[in-house]
Amino acid sequence: MAHKILIIFLLASLSFSTGVVWGQSQKINSLKILVDDGKKDKNQVGILNRLSTLLKTSNAQESERYAQKALQLSLDIFYTIGQAEAYTNLGDLSASYRDDFLQAAKYYEKAYDIYRELYKNNQVEKWQVYRFLTENAIPTYNKLTEKPKRRRYRKARKYYQKLYVEFTEYLTFIASATKEKLSDKELELKDKDVELKAKEKEILTKQAALKNIDKKLRRAGLELKQRQLAQKFLELAKDSLSDSLFIAESIRLKLVDSLVLKELEIKDNKLKIQENALQLLTQRQKVERLENEKARQRTLITSFTVGVTLLLALAFVLYRSNRLQKRSNTLLTERNEEIEQQNEEIRTKNEQIETKNKKITESINYAQRIQKAILPDHAAIEALLPNSFVYYRPYQIVSGDFYWFGVVGKKIIYAAVDCTGHGVPGAFMSMIGSALLNEIVKQKQITESHIILNDLHVGIRDSLRQEETHNQDGMDMAIVVIDTENYQMDFSGAKNPLVYIQDGELHFIKGDRYPIGDVINKSERDFTKHTIKLDKSTVCYMFSDGYQDQFGGPEKRKFMGKRLREMLLQYHHLDFAKQKEIYEKTLLEWIEETGQIDDVLLIGFKFDQEVVENTEINLIKANQASI
Known part of the structure; x- marks a missing residue:
């Protein structure tokens, strides 16, 4: 018995699910009919x-096509809710269909900004957000966090981490009103259910009235047929009786004398025939009444069976719907409790993270002040090189790029340095590099550009015990030594170049192909020295x-x-000063959509006869200050 009940239940469930799928397919076909490319309104977007x-x-591909059309139409008519829904669908498809979580995160970020x-x-209501x-x-x-740590997911995780924190914070903000919105939805569904039941009762009443009218029409038709048939039988009986009387009368006239007894017998037979005809007519009428009654009973039984079956089916659907609703309510209640617990945990973790971040940020800000203190004074640079600028833009609070400036005798030493990494690790390297340059140039009085790089390479390897x-x-670095007495400039580079312009012509000198310090088994290196005559006005850039x-620009490529x-x-x-303003504006416009990815250092200065004549006194002051 239990197996039979289980089989019946499975068949009912299968038919129900098939109906749901068929219903969804019908809904999709109905919506496709309503799509009109000529209309541009909110209804089309929806x-x-x-x-x-x-x-x-x-059909993910077709789904993506409709989402793109919805996005374009909502942008054309400035329908922000439609844009948010389209971005959400595109985000779901990018993650599930294309496995592109980075693009999905960008779509979700746009949808989130609009919803907020x-x-x-x-x-919009809180429950929509x-x-x-x-x-x-x-x-x-x-789902992204469960993916393997491959290169294709690395950028998506990095991009998503910031969004995830913002999403969860905003979720905490709006979660308090979720239960109230769910209760409103339940009341709305109950009202719709009552309305549907009333409409269903009205339809059943009308169907019963139509059935009664149909029965009366059939009964009237049967009675009409019975009357017509009885009239035909009566006419036949009358004709038969008249013929018999005529024949009897003829026989009687011919055989009056000899057939009196026979005439009486014939009369008796006539009466019997008439009685038999009447009996036959009566029996036929009875048979027709019985058949009509049976047909009516069959109709009643069929109607009753169909009605009971429909009532049972409706009762089963209502029972199932009620159970599903109760189960949904239970799951929603449990989900709300879990969300509330998760929100509490998130709030606690956020508070801990904020405290740690505050301490870390304070430490890094203090490190920034220390790093700024070791950088050269701009006033000292401008005193010797009045036509110059330094564009210095760290990627984070502290930088792995730094510049160094010094004076030995009548020589000016100027360097642009790019340390490994950025942020705190790069800042540590910059402090080591600055200290070693002070020791090599200011203490040891070394002014040969290639020797400075050689000694710096040895100092880095010894300081970090790289062996x-x-x-x-x-x-990586570029360094120049300007000899103001002999009007020449020496340049040496570790991977970084020097650009100088004379008479409107640009000259580009590459640095050597190896850096300062690494694990290659060379404790010493021979860097190249390039000498440039300064007998004419020269503009230099490092x-x-x-x-x-x-990365940036219209195509998101490197500069x-x-x-x-x-x-x-x-x-x-x-x-x-104008040059610096142009270079800064150009960079900011280039990275407007992509953001900065590395420390930036650009140094420019001009050297000519006027500078040489005006800087002799400043060189003496700079030397005295360095002593």
């Missing part, structure tokens, strides 16, 4: 977004790779060294 949502699991602004202006965060954005990040630890940290390696050199040649004749 239809396109609804189609995209329904097709996510069955709409909620702020009371244009809550549903977006809990059903789309945050679950996608949870023992196999540490790979080091630095820089790290941060400027030319920034590249060629574009940087063309820009330096184009603006080298301008005032140096």
Whole structure:
């Protein structure tokens, strides 16, 4: 018995699920009919977004096409709610269909910004934002964290981490009103259920009235047929009786005398025939009445069976719906409790993280003040090189790029240095490099550019014990030594170049192909010295790779060294303060959408006869100050 009940239940469930799938397919077909490319209104946006949502699991490619159309139409008519729904669908498809979590995160970020602004202006309800965060954005990040640590997911995780913190904080903010919104939805569903039951009762009443009318029409038709048949039988009986009387009369006239007895017998037979005809007519009428009664009973039984079956089916559907509703309510209650518990844990962890971040930030800010203190004084540089600028933009609070300036006799030593890494590790390396340069140039009085790099290489390897630890940290740099007495400039470079311009012509000198310090088994290196005559006005530029390696622009590509050199040649004749302003503005516009990815250092200065004549006194002051 139990097996039979289970089989019946499974068959009912299968038929129910098949009906649901068929119903969903009908809904999709109905919505496709409503799509009209000629209409540009909010209703069309809603239809396109609804189609995209329904097709996510069955036809992802078509779903994406409808989402793109919805996004474009909502942008054209400035319909922000439609934009948010389209971005949400595109984010779901990017993660589940294309496995592109980075693009999904960007779509979710746009949808989140729109939802937050709409909620702020009371244009959407809290539960809409809550549903977006809990059903789309945050679950996608949870799926991303379960992915293997491969290169293709690395950027997505990095991009998503900041968004995840912001999403969860905002989720905490709006979670308190979720239960109230769910209760409102339950009341609305109950009202709709009552309305549907009333309509269903009205339809059943009308069906019963139509059945009664149909029965009366059939009964009237049967009675009409019976009357017509009886009339025909009566006419036949009359004709038969008249013929018999006529024949009898003829026989009687001919055989009056001899057949009196026979005539009486014939009369008796006539009466019997008439009685038999009447009996036959009566029996036929009875048979027709019985058949009509049986037909009516069959109709009643069929109607009753169908009605009972429909009532049972309706009762089963209502029972199942009630159980599913109770189960959903139980799950929602449990989910709310879990969310509340998770929110509490998130709040606690956020407070701990904020405390740690505050302490770390305070330490890094203090390190920034120390790093700024070791950088050269701009006033000292401008006193010797009045036509100059330094564009220095760290990627984080502290920087791995730094510049160094010193004076020995009548020689000016100027360097642009790019240490390994950025942030705190790069800042440590910059302090080591600055200290070693002070020792080599100011204490040992070494003014040969290539020897300075050789000694700095040895100092870095010794300071970091790279022979023992196999540490790979080091630095790339460009250094010039300006001899104001002999009108010449020496340049040496560790991977970084020098750009100088004379008579409107740009010259580009590459640095040597190896850096300062690394694990290669060479304790000493022979860097190249390049000598440049300063017998004419010369504009020089030194820089790290941060400027030319920034991603941005219309195609999100690197700025590249060629574009940087063309820009330096184009603006080298301008005032140096104006040059710095142009180079800074160009970089900010280039990275406006992508953001900065590395420390930036760009140094420019001009050397000519006027500078030599005006800097002799300043050189003496600088030497006295360095002593």
